[in-house]
Amino acid sequence: MIYTLRHVTTYTYAKPVSFARCSLRLKPAEGEGQSVIESVVTIDPSPATAVIRRDTFGIETVGITLDAPHTRFRVEALSKVRVERAPPPAPESGRGWEAARAAAIASRDLGADAPVHFLFPSARVPLLPDVTDYARKSFSPGRSAYGAAFDLMTRIRADFRFDAKATDVHTPLSEAFALRAGVCQDFAHVMIAGLRGMGLPAAYVSGYLRTIPPAGRPRLRGADASHAWVAVWCGDGWLGLDPTNGIGVRDDHIVVARGRDYGDVAPIDGIVSGSGKQKLKVEVDVIPQDEAEALALVG
Amino acid sequence: MSSTLGAAQVTAGYQAATGPDAADEPDRLARWTDGYRPEPGRPDEYRDADGRPRGAWPRLLERLARLSEPEIMARFVSAERHIRDTGISFRIYGDQREHAWPLGSLPLVIEAAEWRSLSAGLIQRAELMEAVLADVYGPGRLVADGLLPAAVVAGSPEFLRPLQGVSPPGGRWLKLYAADIGRGPDGAWRVLADRTQAPSGLGYALENRMVLGRTFPDVLESLQVERFPAFFQAFREGLASGAARSDPRICLLTSGPYSSTYVEQAALARYLGLMLVEGDDLVMQDGCLHVRTVSGLKRADAVWRRIDGDFLDPLELNPASRLGIPGVIEALRNGSLVMANMPGSGVVESAALSPYLDGIAQRLLGEGLKLKSPPAWWCGDPAGLAHVRDNLDAMTLRPAATPQRGAGRDAILGPQALAAERERVLAAFRDRPFDFVGQDLGPLSTMPAWERTDRGLHLVPRPFALRVFAARTPDGWRVMPGGFCRVSERENVDPIEMRLGIRSADVWILSENPVDVRHLGQQATPRVRRISGHLPSRAADSLFWFGRYVERAEAVIRLTLAHLRSVGDAVVTDISGDTEAPTALRIRALLEEWGATRSADMPTAALAQEALVGREVHGSARAHVISARTNAATLRARLSGEAWRVLADLIDLLSLDAARAFTESQLLGRAERALSHIAALSGLTHENMNRAAGWHFVDLGRRIERAINTSAFTLAFAHDEAGADCLGVLLSLTDSQVTYGARYMQGVALDPVRDMVLLDPYNPRSVAFQAEAIGRHLAELPALSADGIPEPHCRLAARIVAALRSGEAADFDVVGLTRIEDDLERLADTIAGRYFPNGPHALRPEKLAGLA
Numbered sequence A: 001m002i003y004t005l006r007h008v009t010t011y012t013y014a015k016p017v018s019f020a021r022c023s024l025r026l027k028p029a030e031g032e033g034q035s036v037i038e039s040v041v042t043i044d045p046s047p048a049t050a051v052i053r054r055d056t057f058g059i060e061t062v063g064i065t066l067d068a069p070h071t072r073f074r075v076e077a078l079s080k081v082r083v084e085r086a087p088p089p090a091p092e093s094g095r096g097w098e099a100a101r102a103a104a105i106a107s108r109d110l111g112a113d114a115p116v117h118f119l120f121p122s123a124r125v126p127l128l129p130d131v132t133d134y135a136r137k138s139f140s141p142g143r144s145a146y147g148a149a150f151d152l153m154t155r156i157r158a159d160f161r162f163d164a165k166a167t168d169v170h171t172p173l174s175e176a177f178a179l180r181a182g183v184c185q186d187f188a189h190v191m192i193a194g195l196r197g198m199g200l201p202a203a204y205v206s207g208y209l210r211t212i213p214p215a216g217r218p219r220l221r222g223a224d225a226s227h228a229w230v231a232v233w234c235g236d237g238w239l240g241l242d243p244t245n246g247i248g249v250r251d252d253h254i255v256v257a258r259g260r261d262y263g264d265v266a267p268i269d270g271i272v273s274g275s276g277k278q279k280l281k282v283e284v285d286v287i288p289q290d291e292a293e294a295l296a297l298v299g
Numbered sequence B: 001m002s003s004t005l006g007a008a009q010v011t012a013g014y015q016a017a018t019g020p021d022a023a024d025e026p027d028r029l030a031r032w033t034d035g036y037r038p039e040p041g042r043p044d045e046y047r048d049a050d051g052r053p054r055g056a057w058p059r060l061l062e063r064l065a066r067l068s069e070p071e072i073m074a075r076f077v078s079a080e081r082h083i084r085d086t087g088i089s090f091r092i093y094g095d096q097r098e099h100a101w102p103l104g105s106l107p108l109v110i111e112a113a114e115w116r117s118l119s120a121g122l123i124q125r126a127e128l129m130e131a132v133l134a135d136v137y138g139p140g141r142l143v144a145d146g147l148l149p150a151a152v153v154a155g156s157p158e159f160l161r162p163l164q165g166v167s168p169p170g171g172r173w174l175k176l177y178a179a180d181i182g183r184g185p186d187g188a189w190r191v192l193a194d195r196t197q198a199p200s201g202l203g204y205a206l207e208n209r210m211v212l213g214r215t216f217p218d219v220l221e222s223l224q225v226e227r228f229p230a231f232f233q234a235f236r237e238g239l240a241s242g243a244a245r246s247d248p249r250i251c252l253l254t255s256g257p258y259s260s261t262y263v264e265q266a267a268l269a270r271y272l273g274l275m276l277v278e279g280d281d282l283v284m285q286d287g288c289l290h291v292r293t294v295s296g297l298k299r300a301d302a303v304w305r306r307i308d309g310d311f312l313d314p315l316e317l318n319p320a321s322r323l324g325i326p327g328v329i330e331a332l333r334n335g336s337l338v339m340a341n342m343p344g345s346g347v348v349e350s351a352a353l354s355p356y357l358d359g360i361a362q363r364l365l366g367e368g369l370k371l372k373s374p375p376a377w378w379c380g381d382p383a384g385l386a387h388v389r390d391n392l393d394a395m396t397l398r399p400a401a402t403p404q405r406g407a408g409r410d411a412i413l414g415p416q417a418l419a420a421e422r423e424r425v426l427a428a429f430r431d432r433p434f435d436f437v438g439q440d441l442g443p444l445s446t447m448p449a450w451e452r453t454d455r456g457l458h459l460v461p462r463p464f465a466l467r468v469f470a471a472r473t474p475d476g477w478r479v480m481p482g483g484f485c486r487v488s489e490r491e492n493v494d495p496i497e498m499r500l501g502i503r504s505a506d507v508w509i510l511s512e513n514p515v516d517v518r519h520l521g522q523q524a525t526p527r528v529r530r531i532s533g534h535l536p537s538r539a540a541d542s543l544f545w546f547g548r549y550v551e552r553a554e555a556v557i558r559l560t561l562a563h564l565r566s567v568g569d570a571v572v573t574d575i576s577g578d579t580e581a582p583t584a585l586r587i588r589a590l591l592e593e594w595g596a597t598r599s600a601d602m603p604t605a606a607l608a609q610e611a612l613v614g615r616e617v618h619g620s621a622r623a624h625v626i627s628a629r630t631n632a633a634t635l636r637a638r639l640s641g642e643a644w645r646v647l648a649d650l651i652d653l654l655s656l657d658a659a660r661a662f663t664e665s666q667l668l669g670r671a672e673r674a675l676s677h678i679a680a681l682s683g684l685t686h687e688n689m690n691r692a693a694g695w696h697f698v699d700l701g702r703r704i705e706r707a708i709n710t711s712a713f714t715l716a717f718a719h720d721e722a723g724a725d726c727l728g729v730l731l732s733l734t735d736s737q738v739t740y741g742a743r744y745m746q747g748v749a750l751d752p753v754r755d756m757v758l759l760d761p762y763n764p765r766s767v768a769f770q771a772e773a774i775g776r777h778l779a780e781l782p783a784l785s786a787d788g789i790p791e792p793h794c795r796l797a798a799r800i801v802a803a804l805r806s807g808e809a810a811d812f813d814v815v816g817l818t819r820i821e822d823d824l825e826r827l828a829d830t831i832a833g834r835y836f837p838n839g840p841h842a843l844r845p846e847k848l849a850g851l852a
Helices: A097-106 A129-136 A145-159 A173-179 A184-197 A289-298 B007-018 B025-033 B057-065 B069-086 B112-136 B150-154 B202-215 B217-222 B229-240 B262-272 B328-333 B345-349 B351-365 B382-390 B419-431 B517-521 B537-567 B582-593 B604-613 B621-633 B641-653 B664-688 B693-717 B724-733 B737-743 B750-759 B767-780 B792-806 B814-835
Strands: A002-017 A019-024 A034-044 A049-054 A060-066 A070-083 A202-209 A226-233 A238-242 A253-259 A268-273 A278-288 B089-091 B098-100 B108-111 B176-183 B189-195 B250-253 B275-277 B282-285 B288-293 B296-299 B302-305 B338-340 B376-378 B396-399 B436-439 B446-453 B456-473 B476-479 B484-488 B502-505 B507-510
Touching (some): A002 A202, A002 A268, A002 A289, A019 A070, A070 A253, A097 A145, A129 A173, A129 B419, A145 A184, A145 A226, A173 A184, A184 A202, A184 A226, A202 A238, A202 A278, A226 A253, A238 A253, A278 A289, B025 B456, B057 B108, B057 B217, B057 B507, B069 B202, B112 B176, B112 B189, B112 B345, B112 B456, B112 B507, B150 B351, B189 B345, B202 B217, B202 B262, B202 B456, B229 B250, B229 B262, B229 B338, B229 B456, B262 B275, B282 B328, B288 B328, B288 B537, B345 B351, B351 B376, B351 B436, B376 B382, B382 B436, B537 B582, B537 B621, B537 B693, B537 B814, B582 B604, B582 B693, B582 B724, B604 B621, B604 B664, B621 B641, B641 B664, B664 B693, B693 B750, B693 B767, B693 B814, B724 B737, B724 B750, B737 B750, B750 B767, B767 B792, B767 B814, B792 B814
Parallel strands (some): B108 B507, B302 B338
Antiparallel strands (some): A002 A070, A002 A278, A019 A268, A049 A060, A202 A226, A202 A253, A226 A238, B089 B098, B176 B189, B282 B288, B288 B296, B376 B436, B456 B476, B484 B502
């Protein structure tokens, strides 16, 4: 499937911001069944400096500075991506979770995809005994790593309520877990904490999800959202699981970045010198190729 | 009954000790050491396994025994007093109070030959840590070849991924390496912990030596104790080496006045001549790090950081950090900044590293470790896990990765752990064994410490930990000849962390040759310079407010004195003595307006007490003095020890028991003494502070505050209908009665008084005098623009000066006075806006809001 992606972020400041230093992570990832045909990021106002780097996790990060006073900061990322992944494996297939854990610990790799990066607590995913105990129920001795992770995902999907009002971007994992509610970020963080608690490497994946407009209605512009899910290391590679929707990842998911938690992959973060309130608006469109022409009509 | 010597007990100990100490040297020595029995199986510094004295200790004890016990104790008491007086202190983690530095123990003495082999081991270890860091953040061969497990590296919170692929400017990850060492069961020195992050203790070692150098100069000399200056000189050269500019600006990046070792950091900045800065003082611009100074942005070439690496850059590292500088990692990538130690260096502090160090040393250095760690097993390794599991009861279980900070730092499961704690740790151990390291630690080795008993002094063995330091200098690694030793006051307390019940000790390396003290001072001739560098904006801000608060306290005290006297003694003319008299009411009203009292209607003494020492009001003299001290706290590197002490005395003086009611004469006495202290403080800043930029800001603060207060006094007491009572009070508030009496024979009148307190440029209390002084300060401070046009604050100051120079007393009616007061307030704001735009009163950088 080929997708056209549009991700527009607009910050509006109540008082002028004199200086800003930001990191942008907006270019979709290459590899694991995905290739980027085209990617353009437009920044307004245009930055004083811009440096492109690839970080430890292979994420292409654009570091920019803005040094003229401004009250609006707008970033538009447009891309075209081909996604052709193998179907997810059968749930109870593959290596046992204890063997996968031993292989991760014994691995001799510190590269971008190395499992050891994703084995330990990170800033937004502390290890909590309660979450580990919750996860443990899926990890019967000798069960396949993918099977156990799939079961954990299914349980989170069943036990947790999707509620955009329950949490915000700063809600700690412990609180979302106690509420048994939240958005995709919370679902993903809880599942990662459970997997890591059991000793399995687990990563946070940011990207987009194809949505199907209600039958007979056109796709509404800007109505999609960015999405987040989990990748689990099963002994020989990474497999995607989406706890918000309870499904394995295939061609409906478009990967932008994979890191330890939200903090590593935030599409835009930064520090501004200014004192006023900030207003943030995000518009996302995920348009499958077969609908691309329809978009022109709507737009 | 016995107790280890503490500061308070030492003095009392004199008497007890004098009796039996009639003895001479051999008897005294025998009495000290007769009962000395190290615990079996524990190595001891003074007695070997067979009970024989060893090492340098006999030399030290024989030398000390030539002094009488009262004299020894008197010298230690003098050392303690010196430490209290100079304000050397530390904080316990999570504790807001500062604790006086406890130096009460005998020095730890080590012979030169033993020290040489220890030094060789330390240098090897420092070099090894450097090589491991270069590999882990670089090519990663140790991991790829299986010499170092990837999970040990990745599991450390100090493995800072943004540093991967960065080669350290100057070529070195480490410029300062420290190790906590003790003796193992075989008597050989062992490394209990490697310190590569931002080792503390150098400053305390230095202070300890300075104090003992004052109190035992003869002993130090006759025992040929190695001195420190050459080491510190080389360390400083090491900090600068690799910097692009030939005369680099070196900053000590402090973790701030509330960190446990701030006083140490300030002392080191002072001793080494480094600029003491906080994260907010620094800013990235055009890819380079700069200091915000009163002269604008100035390049920072080298940083010695005392904040943890993870907190260095909120953009690329820990986003929660309020201590760092956004974007600073960029300066390390592009090579424009040298840093000691590089962020990420803490990864080799990991306890899980030690099982692999010997193998790594064989591979990288071609030789085994000279200085070993206690045996340890990483539980991510199946064999290590099996060993630890089989011997769990005898093991100390420790987190594999050094926890970053705070509670949990000591989270270890020792053989004596509590049952509940044990259960919790064992549960975590089952799920994630690779988070743990098992160590066979054994008890800490001991050294002699004083103990006082009814029969005089004795020596007893006490556990100790010794921190030693190696600096990477342009000529290679160099070990500090000494160290930072912590001794427990009790038999079974681990002294690794500084806390109550732990005392520090100096460390003496006894040279085989006489130490040429004269030569040390001549080793390097610094370039002669008069200006100590640009003043950071934040420091300028603190100095300015320090000056303002001291002056504000003085004004409140003077006003309170006037209030007390208005009902008692005469001022110049006789005041009626009536609390309802108009002048008395005006004084009360002003005190209320200034927030020095909650109500102007209180009884005289109660009102005065509140205005002087009130804790509930924001405008009492005490509140202002405390604010002055808060500002001074960030200036420890700039304020003299005497000034610090006077300030402390002043707070004591104004800290009366709020529950008690004091009489008018008691309060009068307090207020007068407080004024003398303030005068002493002014004298000290005037006489002792270097006239480079710092002093200007203290004095600017005082002058502006005084000008504003004097205008306010004039408005209140030289109003258009002011009578003799009011004018008399004004003369007393401005300390001008004597001058006035000498100049005018016919008593007080409005215009002459206004002239004297407003316009007389020769009266050091007049507004005109302050304005002239402000003008001179501003002219001497650096200008930002070079176009020759005066900056706005200078123009405003010139206008105020002109108004006062050209005015007549009659011009300054209520309208004129109000205008002058407003102009002065505006001047204060303009000065702040010009010189401290980024001081603590300014806005801080904000994080961009996030969205998933």
